Amino acid sequence: MNRFCKAIGVENPIIQGPMAWISTAPLVAAVSNAGGLGVxxxxxxxxDFVIQQVAETKKLTTKPFAINTVMIPENLDRLTGIIKSINPPVIYADTLGELKLELCEKYFEIWHSFGCKVIVKAGDMETAVTAEKGGADALIVKGWEGGGHTAYEATTVLVPQAADVLSVPVVASGGIADGRGMAAAIALGADAIEMGTVFMACSDAAVHPNVKQSIVDAKDMSTVITGTSTGEPCRQFKNKLSDKMETIEAENVRAKAAELLRPVAESSLKLAMIEGDMENGAVMAGQIAALIKEIRSAEEIISTVLSDAQITLKQIVNFSFSGKESTYE
Known part of the structure; x- marks a missing residue:
């Protein structure tokens, strides 16, 4: 049995990444009903929104799903206060900046006492190791190819490091949207994958149609990195908003740029996801958007990724490493 599936209690080793204004009950339930882990x-x-979304998700699925939080004390205190009553099967912990072992040990123990599994997303190995020491049940390592808050290492660099060092299941994230990507992640040592951008173009996602179409229309150079001066760089589609942000960072010293960027970025995600403004709103998609060519259901996305990964892995067995005709079995 797949290690990740066994640890978290899901049927398929696929996580739908949490995305504000996108990953709401309809999409999350659809992913979980298809055997993945909706977040x-x-x-x-x-x-009140967290409570409402958990209740709505439970109406739509009996399968495991997760809620996400961010590993900063003020956020953890607030959310932990309601976790016991809403009882989500899985807690998905995002990390920003340095992760403290004491923070992990304190909250992971509390969440486990409520019966929740704990998954942590890391952008570097120090964070991943700290999270495992703190008691995480699985680790997501996200490469810089991914959308939204991004890392500084590539997925192909992070995953084998994590596979070599961690004892808990490893989930590859960043630059994965099809079976070939999943097969590559498995070859690198991952037990599961996380996908985000492909679910933005999902028929089950309650986002503006313009967002879904923008994913389908994306090219290989459609994304840019913004917000480096804030210490929390993000990958998003290039548009008027990103141009404005890049100009601010180019014309100001780091501290001043960070100060000026915050009001510009505020509410920009909602502007795109809900109102459909593709020029002034933030569309935090990953580089993999260039490979997404159609809008599909969560069930079709997951089943296709799984079947194509199996096909790809079987084809790899016949890969020739020399000029001689040979087959490796």
Missing amino acids: LGVGFAPD
Whole structure:
């Protein structure tokens, strides 16, 4: 049995990444019903919204799903206060900046006492090791190819490091949207994959149609990195908003640029996801958007990725390493 599936209690080793204004109950339930792990993107949402989304998700699926939080004390205190009552099967912990072992040990123990599994997303190995020491049940390592908050190492660099060092299941994230990507992640040592951008173009996602179409229309150079001066760089589609942000960072020293960027970025995600403004809103998609060519259901996305990964892995067996005709079995 797949290690990740056994540890988290899901049928298929696929996570739908949490995305604010996108990963709401309809998409999350559809992913979980298809055997993956749907994740509600409620990391900074008000308590009443978190409670409402968990309740709605439970109406739509009996399968495991997760809620996300961010590993900063003020956010953890707030959310932990309601976790016991809403009882989500899995807690998905995002990390920003340095992760403290004491923070992990404190909250992971509490969440486990509530019966929750704990998955942590890391962008570097120091964070991943700390999270495992703190008691995480599985680790996601996200490469810089991914959308939204991004790392500085590539997925192909992070995953084999994690596979060599960690004892808990490893999930590859960043630059994966099809069976070939999943097969590559498996070859690098991953037990599962996380996908985000492909689910933005999902028929089950309750986002503006313009967002889904922008993913389908994306090219290989459609994304840019913004917000480096804030210490929390993000990958998003190039548009008027990103141009404005790049200009601010180019014309100001780091500290001043960070100060000027915050009001510009505020509410920009909602502007795109809900109102469909593709020029002034933020579309935090990954580089893999260039390979997404159609809008599909969560069930079709997951089943296709799994079947294509199996086909790809079988084809690799016949790969020739020399000029001689040979087959490796």
